[in-house]
Amino acid sequence: MQPLAEKKIVLGVTGGIAAYKVVQLARNLTLQGALVDVVMTAEATKFVTPLTFQALTHRPVYTDMWQMSNDADISHVTLGDRADLVVIAPATANTIAKLAAGFSDDMLTTTVLATTAPVLLAPAMNVNMWANPATQANLATLRQRSMLVVEPESGRMAEPMVGVGRLAAIERIEAEISALLGRVGGPLSGWNIVVTAGGTHEPIDPVRFIGNHSSGAMGYALATVARDLGATVTLITGPASAPLPLAVQVVRVETAQEMHAAVHAAVPSADMLIMAAAVADYRPQTVAAEKIKKTASGGEQRSLELTHTIDILGSLRDTTSVIKVGFAAETRAIAEYAQDKLRRKGLDLIVANDARTALGASDNAVTVYAPDGTAWEIARQPKAQVAAQIFDILLQRWPTPRRWTQSDTTDSHE
Numbered sequence: 399m400q401p402l403a404e405k406k407i408v409l410g411v412t413g414g415i416a417a418y419k420v421v422q423l424a425r426n427l428t429l430q431g432a433l434v435d436v437v438m439t440a441e442a443t444k445f446v447t448p449l450t451f452q453a454l455t456h457r458p459v460y461t462d463m464w465q466m467s468n469d470a471d472i473s474h475v476t477l478g479d480r481a482d483l484v485v486i487a488p489a490t491a492n493t494i495a496k497l498a499a500g501f502s503d504d505m506l507t508t509t510v511l512a513t514t515a516p517v518l519l520a521p522a523m524n525v526n527m528w529a530n531p532a533t534q535a536n537l538a539t540l541r542q543r544s545m546l547v548v549e550p551e552s553g554r555m556a557e558p559m560v561g562v563g564r565l566a567a568i569e570r571i572e573a574e575i576s577a578l579l580g581r582v583g584g585p586l587s588g589w590n591i592v593v594t595a596g597g598t599h600e601p602i603d604p605v606r607f608i609g610n611h612s613s614g615a616m617g618y619a620l621a622t623v624a625r626d627l628g629a630t631v632t633l634i635t636g637p638a639s640a641p642l643p644l645a646v647q648v649v650r651v652e653t654a655q656e657m658h659a660a661v662h663a664a665v666p667s668a669d670m671l672i673m674a675a676a677v678a679d680y681r682p683q684t685v686a687a688e689k690i691k692k693t694a695s696g697g698e699q700r701s702l703e704l705t706h707t708i709d710i711l712g713s714l715r716d717t718t719s720v721i722k723v724g725f726a727a728e729t730r731a732i733a734e735y736a737q738d739k740l741r742r743k744g745l746d747l748i749v750a751n752d753a754r755t756a757l758g759a760s761d762n763a764v765t766v767y768a769p770d771g772t773a774w775e776i777a778r779q780p781k782a783q784v785a786a787q788i789f790d791i792l793l794q795r796w797p798t799p800r801r802w803t804q805s806d807t808t809d810s811h812e
């Protein structure tokens with residue numbers, strides 16, 4: 399499936415040196431199925447030719463609003479009218495100033511003024527131009543008018559300078575585009591979803607810990623799918639090796655105790671909690687203040703006293719204001735253990751998987767169980783697709799957030 403299929407995106411390109419990077423953005427959005435109409439300012443065409451964008455988007459590139467009058471089907475406001483989203487990348491200080499003042503003296507500013515679609519700006523400029531109070535005041539005005547700004551990054555610039563002003567990474571801009579398109583029309587628009595992911599590290603001493611093989615990939619895939627479907631996502635992650643999803647709120651934790659605190663802080667404003675993290679069941683009873691020495695007493699043998707970690711889902715057993723989805727990773731009797739956990743912890747759904755093939759892998763095969771005995775098999779495939787299918791099931795069961803309606807019927811908790 400193409401995530402941006404048929405989405406009409408106007409990509410405004412202005413006269414900054416970072417225009418060359420946006421060629422890749424135009425290509426990526428097109429490959430994801432979006433209909434990308436590139437609008438370039440006159441200055442932008444001095445950095446990259448319209449032909450480059452035209453060849454990659456397979457669509458005409460607009461540079462002159464007066465040319466429009468020759469075409470019966472398209473006028474100076476048509477692109478803005480029909481857009482699902484307007485993105486300006488790079489956005490120069492000059493264009494930002496013109497937008498703040500409400501100018502419409504070229505095709506791009508006219509399109510922005512004429513659109514009711516969301517507008518996303520990715521500024522890029524010299525460090526001092528960025529820090530200039532005029533630029534910051536203009537951006538504040540535009541934010542106030544609900545335009546979304548993907549902040550520039552700090553780093554080496556085209557001029558021999560280092561500082562804030564470099565265009566945000568293309569993948570960050572893409573993630574913000576997906577999230578914004580989800581929020582305006584996606585099926586999870588209006589939902590607040592908390593996803594936990596990764597493993598936990600339970601310290602033994604200042605340099606050692608008990609951990610597990612969780613890569614975070616399953617939870618991160620769930621967070622990404624939820625974001626693209628329009629949810630506001632809080633991702634609470636323990637240590638993990640998979641790349642973090644962008645355009646979601648990330649809370650980093652180390653231990654089960656920290657994850658417990660983060661989940662309890664997030665749940666009151668959540669509609670759904672998905673606990674995909676591989677939380678340690680045991681932790682060392684005491685944590686040594688100093689590194690335990692190899693030569694310390696005890697000879698060859700050394701034992702570690704363990705105690706149960708806090709049970710996060712168990713602590714939410716009586717919380718019914720949030721839809722609770724658990725994960726069970728087992729190595730045997732998977733269905734039996736998973737359904738037992740579903741009942742004991744008063745969950746609304748549980749996703750069962752084989753710990754031997756799920757943890758640290760890029761693919762997964764899962765079975766989803768509901769308290770009423772319904773089961774859904776999801777065949778082995780990349781975790782992103784497994785996550786998408788899990789959300790198909792969730793949306794089937796809860797078409798609207800529980801916090802607002804009591805539409806679900808899964809109240810068969812023991």
Ligand SMILES: Cc1cc2nc3c(=O)[nH]c(=O)nc-3n(C[C@H](O)[C@H](O)[C@H](O)COP(=O)(O)O)c2cc1C
Nearest residue numbers: 412413414415439441442490491492493522523524
């Ligand atoms: C080599 C060169 C690089 C430039 N890079 C930037 C830039 O990265 N950001 C910016 O705001 N302006 C930059 N400018 C200045 C803009 O091109 C100038 O303000 C222009 O009027 C912008 O027009 P536009 O906003 O209509 O595209 C650059 C100018 C030159 C000559």
